[in-house]
Amino acid sequence: MKLKDIFLLCILANNMDFEKLLEERYSKETIHSIATFLVEHPENLNSYLQLIETSEAGTSQRAAWALGHAGVMDKTLLIAYLPNLIRLLEKPRHDSVARNIYRILQFLDIPENFEGIIYDLCIRDLLDPKQPIAVKCFGMTTAFNICKKHVELQPELKIVIEENLEDASAGYKSRARKILPKLKSAEF
Template sequence: MRIVAYVGNNAKRFAELMTLFLKGEYRVTQRAAWPISYCVQNYPELVRPWYAQLFRKLEEPGAHDAVARNILRLLQFVEIPKRYHGKAMTICFDHITSVSSAPAIKACALTILQGLALHYPEIKPELKLIIEENWDQESPAFRSRARKLLKTLKI
């Protein structure tokens, strides 16, 4: 939390933290992920110049779960630019259908898809089907988010 407080709304400090996250060694990247998501939760405008790099990082093979979890976590708190909607949907659908994705990653992916479904109502039936098919195998975190999603989207 001290790092989050230090960065605050300062774009230069946020850029330094993002550089560590995007280009640092494995352990540094992993440790920088958490404060980044909280900085963006507090100041969503900080992430505006970083979308392209964040989506590239999400698509990196072998990225640690902490990286995906915290990028998806921060994407819950922002309006994703339209040009990244397709990538965001693909990544989120891949995570919610993957047996190897961690419960927290799936929960964040559901929240992002909930927001995107407002722009693309045609994804609602597929989302509902995936939730129903996987309900019994999923974690309590997934089921809680899924229940809220289904209720909010009225599907």
């Protein structure tokens, strides 16, 4: 661990509030340190998720970035917080909130009682022309992972992906090229 990381973790351990840290020391190192702190101290996740939900868009964006890193560092960390993540996806304060939540969700084995709402949110965002490409790509993977368990959803996802393919960005097309063949042939 780098000296900067140790310093930032000490600041956090002494109850410096996340919002102030994200505003005053916003950097890649700060984001990594907060993510590490959240993984090592998951008891702080409730207040951290509240910060994402209620803070100004810029702070919410930065906080979501750190949450995304924490979720990738520990794939099981946020399973207990799926209701919070769903609420954040329903009305994200900033595009990066949705992007980072979908980034986390694409790696999770989503419990069955949350699959329906998460799948619906993925489809909503895939159909929304205003959504950034990263939100669509991570949402596409998340929806596909749900389709692995619920084969009856495959035709809908295939149609939604293909509807957007013609005018899509290179990133969207690349992700679609990986997912569509698996949907068509049902190879899981």
